[in-house]
Amino acid sequence: MNVLIVHAHPEPKSFCAAMCLQATQQLRLQGHQVRVSDLYAMKFNPVAGAEDFGERCNPDYLVYALEQRHGQERGTLAADIRAEIAKLLWCDLLILNFPVFWFSTPAILKGWIDRVLVSGLVYGGKRFYDRGGLAGKRAMLAVTLGGQPHMFGPQGIHGPLEDMLGHLLRGTLAYTGMTVLPPFVAWHVPYVTAQARARILQDYREALLTLDARAPLPFPNLDDYDDRLMPLPQG
């Protein structure tokens, strides 16, 4: 299996970086190929803009998704985007490894999503959810969090974590066609002991050893909708 880990944390010695390293080592031990895009180390540019296109289908008015489609077809996307797309297409499993900032990714990783998941290749027209361009690949979030489990869930003050992360789990990963595994969540990281951190890393190792046993999250199937994307009668 080919695994791409996209890692985004501003502190190279962080626990989040340790998780990235743990995954890299463990997956290699299992015989998998692993590549890491360490966005902070790469000084990855997260700003989607006109500079992303070597050639424009409309030089006077930027519709970002249309220029992505054009640039992808013509091979004229910026070099950093092309390099990340190549890794994305190479991988069978994509892991996004990051600290939760405002119930989402750090901006540098949001920019990877904005710029690398290009229209035309990854989605477009009716090619999304189970018909998305990355169908056949798997994806997983591996996140660190300040909060604790009891703050989430139906009774928790923040509601279910999967709902807060819905824009990523459903709106991004599932939207591209990838099979989305349940997130691995390292809870309460800034506040726990070194011993507790070691236990989380051990849990993460076991999660990686038993990836196939992680039942994917359920998401919409386009067969349940008509051509206008209105829901079809059930049953």
Added chain:
Amino acid sequence: MNVLIVHAHPEPKSFCAAMCLQATQQLRLQGHQVRVSDLYAMKFNPVAGAEDFGERCNPDYLVYALEQRHGQERGTLAADIRAEIAKLLWCDLLILNFPVFWFSTPAILKGWIDRVLVSGLVYGGKRFYDRGGLAGKRAMLAVTLGGQPHMFGPQGIHGPLEDMLGHLLRGTLAYTGMTVLPPFVAWHVPYVTAQARARILQDYREALLTLDARAPLPFPNLDDYDDRLMPLPQG
């Protein structure tokens, strides 16, 4: 009323930019003060990192939120962050004006959130939701979207839009203590006629004229939770 519009679109001639201009003009006509942070025009840096701190409480290990707290207390945050914080504290109403990218903000605006909504000032400890540091202010999303209303909602293929945007509405704006108005949504923008666009701008103008009639979205109240943030028995 003082209004801060944070605008993030890579095309200055975009419909999204027209919405920003519409709001600026309309609110000024009503006698309000309006400031605009046009993040693309400002070339705003969205990457939260060590460079954000002129002085560190821990130079060897970066915990971003702790350094935010320290920098805010000591006045040593980066100048661009301080400038945005000043606008944020000045405003009574914050409007985030952006095209929806992957069911969230463009990365440049996520970076504004990551870097400007600093720990210590905006939240910290038990200061969040109704006790957040920005309590008393109002906030609203004004967004453009490729999708159509029937793709959202309980039966829609993407589920309710408010759920997909939950990380922003609840996890960001409400979390800071702000009163969150329902989003203004410009649907199907890339595909509609100039006439339809003019009608959306007119709708937006009316929404701005009747802000006080927009019932805020409901979010958690810390009085309903104990000291550990476990829910208290209802009734």
